[in-house]
Amino acid sequence: MDTKGHRGFDHLIRAAGWSWAGLKAAWRHEAAFRQECFLALFLVPLALWLGATGPERAILLGSLGIVLIVELLNSAIEAVVDLCSPKHHELAGRAKDLGSAAVFVTLFFGIAAWGVVLWPG
Numbered sequence: 001m002d003t004k005g006h007r008g009f010d011h012l013i014r015a016a017g018w019s020w021a022g023l024k025a026a027w028r029h030e031a032a033f034r035q036e037c038f039l040a041l042f043l044v045p046l047a048l049w050l051g052a053t054g055p056e057r058a059i060l061l062g063s064l065g066i067v068l069i070v071e072l073l074n075s076a077i078e079a080v081v082d083l084c085s086p087k088h089h090e091l092a093g094r095a096k097d098l099g100s101a102a103v104f105v106t107l108f109f110g111i112a113a114w115g116v117v118l119w120p121g
Contacts, residue, residue: 022072030075032103033068040064056117063110070106074099 006014026033043064051057077099085092 026072026075033071036071059113059117063113067106067110070103074103
């Protein structure tokens with residue numbers, strides 16, 4: 001990933017390519033990311049339909065996006081930990097557990113956001 005000498009629009013195009021490569025890698029290697037993408041395929045139209053206002057739709061869609069973002073970050077943490085520490089190490093395990101906990105907390109708050117928006121009241 002050589003970024004020297006690349007500025008402006010050229011750098012933007014290269015960065016988009018690296019981002020696309022990351023999304024393809026997540027899809028190829030991360031079952032949880034694929035599962036959450038399939039869930040989003042169902043929930044995005046539902047959010048657009050059930051959200052009564054623009055802010056409600058934004059909350060519903062944003063909660064889905066944040067789950068995917070945190071899953072990508074968790075996958076990145078796991079990949080780096082596996083590269084740096086192929087043998088079991090307490091800190092490596094802790095790093096992976098913390099990444100997993102971040103996904104769990106995000107899912108919890110995503111579900112809570114849907115509940116708050118959609119609960120009749």
